[in-house]
Amino acid sequence: MAFVATLIANPDRPAITPAVLEEAARRLRAIADPAILAHGIAADLRFEADRPAAAESELREALAPAGIDVVVQREEIRRKRLFLADMDSTMIGQECIDELADLVGLKAGVAAITERAMRGEIAFEPALRERVALLKGLPVGVVERLLDERIKPTPGAATLVATMKANGAYTCLVSGGFTAFTGPVGARIGFDEDRGNVLLHENGTFTGFVSEPILGREAKLATLVDLRERLRIGQGDSMAVGDGANDLSMLRGAGIGVAFRAKPAVAAACHARIDHGDLTELLYMQGYRRDEFVIG
Secondary structure, three states: OEEEEEEEEOOOOOOEOHHHHHHHHHHHOOOOOOEEEEOEOEEEEEEEOOOHHHHHHHHHHHHHHHOEEEEEEEOOOOOOOEEEEOHHHHHEOOOHHHHHHHOOOOHHHHHHHHHHHHHOOOOHHHHHHHHHHOOOOOEOOHHHHHHHHOOOEOOOHHHHHHHHHHOOOEEEEEEEEEHHHHHHHHHHHOOOEEEEEOEEEEOOEEEEEEOOOOOOHHHHHHHHHHHHHHHOOOHHHEEEEEOOHHHHHHHHHOOEEEEEOOOHHHHHHOOEEEOOOOOOHHHHHOOOOHHHOOOO
């Protein structure tokens, strides 16, 4: 069976040299010359294998010291028509609830809970309720301040979304975080829609409660299924990206689920992983060339 291995380096640190391509082709027993997607940054190698996962693992390990990611897929239509993305530590570089907690001097404690939840060591829903309770009394207006001062899109986020949309894909930001952030962040990056949890407030301050039911692991998968049915597309036409344990059902349910700089257990469970590059890697995975990118 024919497969394609996509080699991708961080665009700020091009590392895919002719020597790297020659070594990768030798290891894979490539059946065609490399297809260059971006010089020094991304290339496709086609090969045949009975155990593609083993070939991917071996090549990834060999190229990791050079800062190169490897994704192996079947040689078929790779461009997806539906894209779902987690927000915190994926499409943005921060955890919004940790930044809110910082304003009341509780970031360290809240961040520790966040980390355990993202690793899958504790259930997401009770962990979220516990952290939200600590925000009681915080002024609602601090959200706008955080959006202006601290919340920054991950490099490549807007270009990823703009390029996929320009090629007919539907995009959704689906987060276990809060609509107070997903709305502005989704609009800034260019998503078609966003879904998240609602922080409850009264008289201009947060109550310490979140609207139930909480959008967590299974709700993210339900969003994927809902949008597939609405758009009348198959599982293989979808892509999802995330970094935490509450993303796993969504990542496993997509045609290709991508672990982005993820917790070890999440990375190990996903079809594809990004350890070194930015979010434009998801475009190279789909076979886009650099000159096809739409700069967002």
